[in-house]
Amino acid sequence: MENFYDxxxxxxxxxxxxxxxxxxIQRDFYAALFISNxxxxxxxxxxxxxxENQTSQYKYKVNSNLSYGFLKDRIVELLLSNKDIDEVLSELKGIFRNHLIPIRPNRSFQRHKDKYRNRIKPKVPKNQRNVL
Known part of the structure; x- marks a missing residue:
C-alpha cells in the first residue's frame, strides 16, 4: 500500500x-488512477x-518510472486512435521490454550515519520534469 502511495x-x-x-481536481485524480491501473x-x-523466459544471472523487471512516461505519451493514441488497440498495446509492451532493470537479491550496504549530516538538503526546483 505504501509503495502505491509513493x-x-x-x-x-x-x-x-x-x-x-x-x-x-476529481477529473485529474481519476485520470491518474486510470493511468496507474x-x-x-x-x-x-x-x-x-x-x-518465465529468463535464463541469465539476474531476473529482470520493467522500469516502472519509464513505463509511466511512455504510457503518458501514448494514452490518447490508445483511447482515441483508429489503430487497433492490440497494435498499440504491443508497441507499448515492446518499448517497456527495451527498458528493463535487474532484480538483485540480497543486496545490502552498510550505512554511514554521519556521512550526510553536514550536507544541506537539496532544493527541488519548480521546473522539474514530471512523468505525467
Missing part, C-alpha cells in the same frame, strides 16, 4: 492539479512473461 505521489505527481475547482496491468503481464 507511486501516486512521486511518479504520477498526483498533487499537481490542472485547476482549482472540485470538478477539475493501465500501467499496472500491462507491467504485471509483461513481468510474468519475463519471469
Amino acid at each position: 507511486e501516486l505521489k512521486n511518479k504520477i505527481k498526483l498533487e499537481l492539479f490542472s485547476g482549482y475547482s472540485d470538478q477539475c 493501465v500501467q499496472t496491468l500491462m507491467v504485471a503481464e509483461l513481468n510474468e512473461e519475463l519471469q
Whole structure:
C-alpha cells in the first residue's frame, strides 16, 4: 500500500492539479488512477512473461518510472486512435521490454550515519520534469 502511495505521489505527481475547482481536481485524480491501473496491468503481464523466459544471472523487471512516461505519451493514441488497440498495446509492451532493470537479491550496504549530516538538503526546483 505504501509503495502505491509513493507511486501516486512521486511518479504520477498526483498533487499537481490542472485547476482549482472540485470538478477539475476529481477529473485529474481519476485520470491518474486510470493511468496507474493501465500501467499496472500491462507491467504485471509483461513481468510474468519475463519471469518465465529468463535464463541469465539476474531476473529482470520493467522500469516502472519509464513505463509511466511512455504510457503518458501514448494514452490518447490508445483511447482515441483508429489503430487497433492490440497494435498499440504491443508497441507499448515492446518499448517497456527495451527498458528493463535487474532484480538483485540480497543486496545490502552498510550505512554511514554521519556521512550526510553536514550536507544541506537539496532544493527541488519548480521546473522539474514530471512523468505525467
